[in-house]
Amino acid sequence: xxxxxxxxxxxxxxxxxxxxxxxxxxxxxxxxxxxxxxxxxxxxxxxxxxxxxxxxxxxxxxxxxxxxxxxxxxxxxxxxxxxxxxxxxxxxxxxxxxxxxxxxxxxxxxxxxxxxxxxxxxxxxxxxxxxxxxxxxxxxxxxxxxxxxxxxxxxxxxxxxxxxxxxxxxxxxxxxxxxxxxxxxxxxxxxxxxxxxxxxxxxxxxxxxxxxxxxx
Amino acid sequence: xxxxxxxxxxxxxxxxxxxxxxxxxxxxxxxxxxxxxxxxxxxxxxxxxxxxxxxxxxxxxxxxxxxxxxxxxxxxxxxxxxxxxxxxxxxxxxxxxxxxxxxxxxxxxxxxxxxxxxxxxxxxxxxxxxxxxxxxxxxxxxxxxxxxxxxxxxxxxxxxxxxxxxxxxxxxxxxxxxxxxxxxxxxxxxxxxxxxxxxxxxxxxxxxxxxxxxxxxxxxxxxxxxxxxxxxxxxxxxxxxxxxxxxxxx
Amino acid sequence: xxxxxxxxxxxxxxxxxxxxxxxxxxxxxxxxxxxxxxxxxxxxxxxxxxxxxxxxxxxxxxxxxxxxxxxxxxxxxxxxxxxxxxxxxxxxxxxxxxxxxxxxxxxxxxxxxxxxxxxxxxxxxxxxxxxxxxxxxxxxxxxxxxxxxxxxxxxxxxxxxxxxxxxxxxxxxxxxxxxxxxxxxxxxxxxxxxxxxxxxxxxxxxxxxxxxxxxxxxxxxxxxxxxxxxxxxxxxxxxxxxxxxxxxxxxxxxxxxxxxxxxxxxxxxxxxxxxxxxxxxxxxxxxxxxxxxxxxxxxxxxxxxxxxxxxxxxxxxxxxxxxxxxxxxxxxxxxxxxxxxxxxxxxxxxxxxxxxxxxxxxxxx
Ligand SMILES: Nc1ncnc2c1ncn2[C@@H]1O[C@H](COP(=O)(O)OP(=O)(O)O)[C@@H](O)[C@H]1O
Ligand SMILES: [Mg+2]
Numbered sequence: 001x002x003x004x005x006x007x008x009x010x011x012x013x014x015x016x017x018x019x020x021x022x023x024x025x026x027x028x029x030x031x032x033x034x035x036x037x038x039x040x041x042x043x044x045x046x047x048x049x050x051x052x053x054x055x056x057x058x059x060x061x062x063x064x065x066x067x068x069x070x071x072x073x074x075x076x077x078x079x080x081x082x083x084x085x086x087x088x089x090x091x092x093x094x095x096x097x098x099x100x101x102x103x104x105x106x107x108x109x110x111x112x113x114x115x116x117x118x119x120x121x122x123x124x125x126x127x128x129x130x131x132x133x134x135x136x137x138x139x140x141x142x143x144x145x146x147x148x149x150x151x152x153x154x155x156x157x158x159x160x161x162x163x164x165x166x167x168x169x170x171x172x173x174x175x176x177x178x179x180x181x182x183x184x185x186x187x188x189x190x191x192x193x194x195x196x197x198x199x200x201x202x203x204x205x206x207x208x209x210x211x212x213x214x215x216x
Numbered sequence: 217x218x219x220x221x222x223x224x225x226x227x228x229x230x231x232x233x234x235x236x237x238x239x240x241x242x243x244x245x246x247x248x249x250x251x252x253x254x255x256x257x258x259x260x261x262x263x264x265x266x267x268x269x270x271x272x273x274x275x276x277x278x279x280x281x282x283x284x285x286x287x288x289x290x291x292x293x294x295x296x297x298x299x300x301x302x303x304x305x306x307x308x309x310x311x312x313x314x315x316x317x318x319x320x321x322x323x324x325x326x327x328x329x330x331x332x333x334x335x336x337x338x339x340x341x342x343x344x345x346x347x348x349x350x351x352x353x354x355x356x357x358x359x360x361x362x363x364x365x366x367x368x369x370x371x372x373x374x375x376x377x378x379x380x381x382x383x384x385x386x387x388x389x390x391x392x393x394x395x396x397x398x399x400x401x402x403x404x405x406x407x408x409x410x411x412x413x414x415x416x417x418x419x420x421x422x423x424x425x426x427x428x429x430x431x432x433x434x435x436x437x438x439x440x441x442x443x444x445x446x447x448x449x450x451x452x453x454x455x456x457x458x459x460x461x462x463x464x465x466x
Numbered sequence: 467x468x469x470x471x472x473x474x475x476x477x478x479x480x481x482x483x484x485x486x487x488x489x490x491x492x493x494x495x496x497x498x499x500x501x502x503x504x505x506x507x508x509x510x511x512x513x514x515x516x517x518x519x520x521x522x523x524x525x526x527x528x529x530x531x532x533x534x535x536x537x538x539x540x541x542x543x544x545x546x547x548x549x550x551x552x553x554x555x556x557x558x559x560x561x562x563x564x565x566x567x568x569x570x571x572x573x574x575x576x577x578x579x580x581x582x583x584x585x586x587x588x589x590x591x592x593x594x595x596x597x598x599x600x601x602x603x604x605x606x607x608x609x610x611x612x613x614x615x616x617x618x619x620x621x622x623x624x625x626x627x628x629x630x631x632x633x634x635x636x637x638x639x640x641x642x643x644x645x646x647x648x649x650x651x652x653x654x655x656x657x658x659x660x661x662x663x664x665x666x667x668x669x670x671x672x673x674x675x676x677x678x679x680x681x682x683x684x685x686x687x688x689x690x691x692x693x694x695x696x697x698x699x700x701x702x703x704x705x706x707x708x709x710x711x712x713x714x715x716x717x718x719x720x721x722x723x724x725x726x727x728x729x730x731x732x733x734x735x736x737x738x739x740x741x742x743x744x745x746x747x748x749x750x751x752x753x754x755x756x757x758x759x760x761x762x763x764x765x766x767x768x769x770x771x772x773x774x775x776x777x778x779x780x781x782x783x784x785x786x787x788x789x790x791x792x793x794x795x796x797x798x799x800x801x802x803x804x805x806x807x808x809x810x811x812x813x814x815x816x817x818x819x820x821x822x823x824x825x826x827x828x829x830x831x
Contacts, residue, residue, distance in 0.1 A: 047225060054226035059234065062450040064406035067442035070423040074432050146317060153319035154410070157427075164321065171325045171413055180329045187322030194317045369555030372520055372628075373569050373618065374545030387559045462559035464602035 006181040014166070014185055021162030022193055024155075025148045028084055032091030033141050039092075040099025040137075041125065050100045057093035065090065065151045069158050083152065083160035090151055091144040098140030102133030135209050142201040149194040153186065163189045227454060234451040238444045245440040249433055261425055261434045270438070273417035274408050274445060277339050281404040282397065284344040285351050289400075290393060293355025294381070305356065312349040320346050320407045328414040339416030343407045347400045354396025358389030391461040398453030405446045419445065468497040468658045469531030469625045471517060476526030478512055485524070486512045488682040495675075496531075497656040503669035503706070504679030504686075510662045513683045514628055517660060518547045530626060545572055548619030548627035548657070552634045554611040556603040562588070562614050563599040569622040587617040592647060592807075609640035616648070620655070627659045633668070639780055642790050645671055649785040650807070666706050670695065670717045671787055678703050692718060715827045716820070721791055721804055722784040724823060726813030729755040729801075735764060739772035746772075755803070761810040763803045781805050782815070788823055791815040 007014065043049030065086065072082035106129050114124045130137075156164025166186030173179040249262050260266070296305040315323075320343070327342040328334070362385055370380040412420035422438025425431070471494040478487040487509045494500045502510045515521040517528060519540045528535045535543055556565050566587050567580045575583070588595040591613040603611055612633060619627055633641045645668065652659065663669055669676045670691040678686045678694065680702060687699035695715055698704035730751035733742050735758050746754050746769040756765045756775060765775035780794040781803045794802035794815075801814040 047221075051225040051229050054223070055229040055233065058226065059230065059237075059447065059450075062402050062406070062446045064409040064442045064446055066406075066409040066420055066423060067439040067446075070427065070435050070439035071443075073427065074436065149317070150319040150321075153321050164319070167319070167322045167325050170329060174329060180326070183322065183325045183329050187318055187326055190322060191314060191318045198317075365551060365553065365555045366557060368520065369549065369551060370557070372518060372544060372549035372551070372555075374541050374543070374547075374572055375568075376541045379572070384557055384559075464557075464559040464561070464604065 001178060001181065003181050003184060006178060007185060010185075014163075014189065017161070017163050017165055017186075018189055018193060021149070021152055021164075021190065022197070024080075024083060024160070024162055025087065025145060025152050025197070028087035028148060029091050029141055029145050031084070032088045032144055033095050033137070035088065036092050036095030036140070037099050037130075037137060039096050040103060044100045044103040050104070054097055054100065057096045060089055061093045065154050066157070069154060073158055078159040080160065082158050083155035086155060087148050087152060091141075091148055094140040094143040094147075095137065096140075098136040098143075099133060102136030103129055105136070106132045131210060135205065138201065138205050138208070142198065142205075145197050145201065146194055149190055149197070153190055163193075227458075230451070231454055231458070234447050234454075238448045238451070241440055241444040241447075245437055245444075249437045252433055254433065255431075257429055258431050258433050261422055261431070262437060267422075267437070267441070270417060270419050270421055271441065271445065273336075273411070273421075274405070274419050274442070277336060277343070277408040277411055277416060277418060278401065278404045278449065280336065280340045281343045281347060281408070282401050284340065285347055285400050285404075286397065288344070289348050289351035289396075290355050293352050293359065293393075294386075296352075297356050297359040309353070309356075312352050315345050316349040318346070321410055321413070324407070324410050324414055334415040336416055338414040339408065339411035339418075343404055343411075346407060347403045350399040350403070351393065351396040354392040354399075355389060358392030358396075359385055361392075362388050387462050388465070391457065391465060394453075394457045394460060398450065398457055401453055402446060402450045405442075405449050409442050468656055470494065470496040471626065471658060471660070472527075472529045473513075473517070474527040474529075476513070476516060476523045476528060478509075478516060478521060479524045485682055487516070487523075488684065490526070490683045490685070492677060492685065492688065494658060494660060496658050498674040499652060499659040499661055499672055501661045501663060501669040501673035501676050502679055503663055503666055503676055504683075506664055508679050508681055509683035510664075510679060511630055513679075514630055514660055514662050517626075518544045518549060518628055520544075545569055545622060546624050546626070548622075548624040550612075550615045550619040550627070550629045550632040552631045553608075554603070554615030554632075556611055556614055556618070558603050561600050561602055562593075562606070563595075565603070565614060566617045566621050568618065573622055583621055587621050588614075590620070590651065591617045593617070607640075608636045609644060612636060612640075612644055613647070616644075616651075620651070620657075625658060627657045629659065630662045631664070632661075634663070634665075641668075642786065642793075643783075646783045646785040646790070648672065650783070653785075667717055667789070671789075678706060716789040716792060716824065717787040719788040719823050719827070720784065721782055721786050721788065721802075721815055724788070724815065724819050726804055727801070727816055727819070728813055729753075731755070732757055732811070733767070734759070742767060742772040743769055753800070755811065755814075757811055760808070762808075763805065763811045766798075766800075778803055783807075784812070788815075788820055792817075792820050795820065 001009070039053055043053045068086050068089065069082055072085050076082045076085060110132070111124050111128060114128045119127065152160065152162050153164035153167055156162060156168050163186040166182045166189070170179045170181075170183030170186065173182070254262055292308065295301050296308055323342045323346050324339065328338050331338065366384055366388070367380055370384045371377070375383065408418050409420035409423065411418045412424045419438045419442040422434050423442070426433070426435025426438060473490055473492050476487060476490045477485050479485045490513055502513060504510055512521055516523045517530070517535070519535060560568075563581070563584045566584045570580045570583055584599065585595045588598060593610060593613055598606070598610070603614070606614065615632060619629070633644045636644065649672065661672055673691055675689060676691055676694050677688045680686045687694055687703050694703065695707055695718070698707050731745050731749050731754040733745065733754045733756050735756055742754055746752065752769050754767050755763060756767055758764050763778055763781065765777045767775055778798055780797040782790050782794050783805055791802040795817055801816050803811065804813045804815060806812045
């Protein structure tokens with residue numbers, strides 16, 4: 001069976017695996033963003049807190065994903081829970097780091113001016129600082145998404161959802177007729193989806209960044 | 217607080233805390249595993265020679281990958297930043313970007329299925345492809361960010377193009393090349409846990425064995441050792457970055 | 467040992483645009499400083515860089531000491547031409563000594579000779595070798611970096627020196643000192659120097675001859691500074707020369723050309739305030755000049771408050787122009803302090819001397 005025959009034959013299955021893959025990654029990125037931005041807000045004013053948060057999240061990133069998954073199985077079992085936990089943890093670093101850098105990079109004169117015209121602390125944070133740090137935060141989410149697309153494939157080992165299933169199926173059926181087709185479908189599918197997601201991030205960036213900040 | 221100061225402080229913290237974490241992790245997991253009541257199956261994995269073997273395989277793959285990356289990415293980065301080769305740069309960067317956007321496990325499995333190889337090289341070659349980008353990109357950025365006035369000054373006082381490359385451009389790019397190499401090495405140690413799927417051994421073997429045979433002790437020992445190894449390599453990389461860069465830039 | 471440089475009908479084109487340098491011909495006499503001055507973008511840098519072949523001319527002939535440069539190996543050629551640029555272009559990963567020793571190293575001198583030469587060069591540009599040899603460029607001030615840049619350019623004793631706005635990035639006082647230093651060096655070394663600047667005052671101060679350039683490196687006037695100031699060739703040059711030409715002519719007179727006066731009283735940093743007051747009262751003067759143990763001027767002190775030291779912020783050397791002296795007088799009030807090669811006190815220039823020169827220049831103009 002040629003690759004294209006294989007794809008059209010299994011189209012609906014591949015499509016649903018693709019959707020699961022993307023939705024797992026997107027949801028986990030959003031979750032990581034919520035956690036990461038919260039952590040960033042909590043620590044960005046303290047140099048020591050920022051250093052600890054950055055050091056910890058970058059230490060997490062050095063952990064081999066297969067090892068982390070292995071450690072999560074005894075705790076969380078199989079399927080969705082270890083997948084989500086692993087993806088959220090890996091997604092944290094770029095988002096936390098960029099949030100801290102983005103917030104710390106806001107010009108003190110701007111926040112001063114905002115306080116000066118009577119905004120309270122929360123107003124300054126949500127209406128000024130987070131708005132100005134948004135491009136950096138978004139960039140962190142973009143990096144996280146790219147990374148998670150690949151890590152999500154490994155999650156299939158712990159019965160996680162997505163295109164990783166095809167890759168591992170190809171591996172177990174090595175030698176059989178469709179093994180290579182399955183591995184190609186899974187791998188190339190992930191690359192294509194990652195590139196599409198990246199494009200979407202560019203668009204989101206274009207439409208959500210204040211026009212005053214563009215071109216910086 | 218600038219981003220640079222921020223990173224520097226985090227690096228300082230890790231320089232200090234990471235080796236301690238590694239020692240504690242390794243000591244704890246070994247003490248825990250060896251003092252448990254192990255059944256026959258577990259004892260086949262949890263014993264000195266097998267563990268050492270797994271660590272050794274893992275290291276060999278990582279070192280081979282790093283060496284390959286260094287041999288391929290640095291010269292390629294140098295060539296692609298020469299004026300005559302600049303048009304080719306986007307092509308190679310695109311290939312390397314796709315390499316990194318692709319799932320590591322997919323690249324590994326595909327290479328295994330297509331080549332029919334097994335073992336060290338079946339793991340090392342695809343991991344090299346997957347890991348190339350950080351070093352390639354950092355080499356190129358490192359060379360491109362050099363103030364053109366320095367190259368001009370070098371040529372102006374009579375250095376040949378090669379002398380400028382060797383004595384000015386490369387030393388000044390070393391910090392970024394080392395940073396890329398550290399990233400690549402940590403990637404490599406991480407992806408090398410997947411070598412088990414192409415019969416390449418390594419600490420992934422313990423994780424896989426533990427999972428398949430439902431022996432959590434084996435799984436956890438393998439995973440924790442892999443974590444410790446990655447942290448250790450990352451730490452060594454940070455140390456190298458700090459002490460091998462040119463003194464005048466520190 | 468200097469060489470004449472000759473450019474004959476030299477043209478440089480970038481792509482299909484009008485040429486950046488169009489049919490440029492000039493003779494730069496051996497042992498002189500010739501300054502290319504003109505507005506930014508007029509082609510000064512391009513013209514200069516064709517001399518050491520960092521840029522290859524599209525057409526035309528360039529000779530140094532009669533030798534056609536296009537026949538030489540470019541790297542060999544450049545090792546015999548000193549090259550100093552804005553912000554010094556020092557290699558940040560090399561120490562001061564390594565930076566200065568690069569060209570002698572390229573020429574294959576042995577280590578000992580290179581090391582000796584480095585010491586000699588640092589001494590020459592006024593940097594104490596023991597203190598500066600092992601520093602990295604980022605540990606130097608802007609002015610010190612420029613000095614090292616000049617030392618590097620001179621290290622292999624090239625007969626020709628190319629300098630592209632070498633003092634463009636330092637503050638005005640430091641720039642003045644660096645210019646003085648270059649004058650002093652040139653008085654000793656007699657190199658053929660091509661100096662590029664967009665600062666007309668700098669051109670007048672440094673140049674034996676000035677080439678005022680317009681668009682595409684067209685030579686508007688090529689003459690001595692005196693002649694350019696007195697008789698601008700056309701309105702463009704006159705615009706460059708600007709108003710206050712007679713004050714500007716102060717840049718043509720040097721401190722060494724006028725009679726120096728001496729401070730009525732000099733005291734040492736170790737003297738007691740009471741002694742200082744007594745010497746001042748004995749001499750009937752109100753100010754004393756305080757010198758350190760190596761006789762370098764430190765401060766002025768007043769008879770009524772001998773404890774209060776008023777530091778001297780701006781000093782001049784014998785090579786400085788009267789314009790510089792006037793600036794120093796305006797900065798520190800009263801007198802400009804003149805120092806010698808080692809920074810030691812040699813005398814004063816007072817405002818009367820400066821004004822007398824202005825009157826004299828006006829009468830002669
Ligand atoms: N590498 C180049 N490619 C194209 N145009 C150039 C290049 N270098 C200089 N030019 C052009 O040549 C003209 C002269 O430049 P330059 O010699 O640097 O002027 P100056 O040193 O007098 O400021 C300018 O218009 C500049 O834009
Ligand atoms: Mg210029």
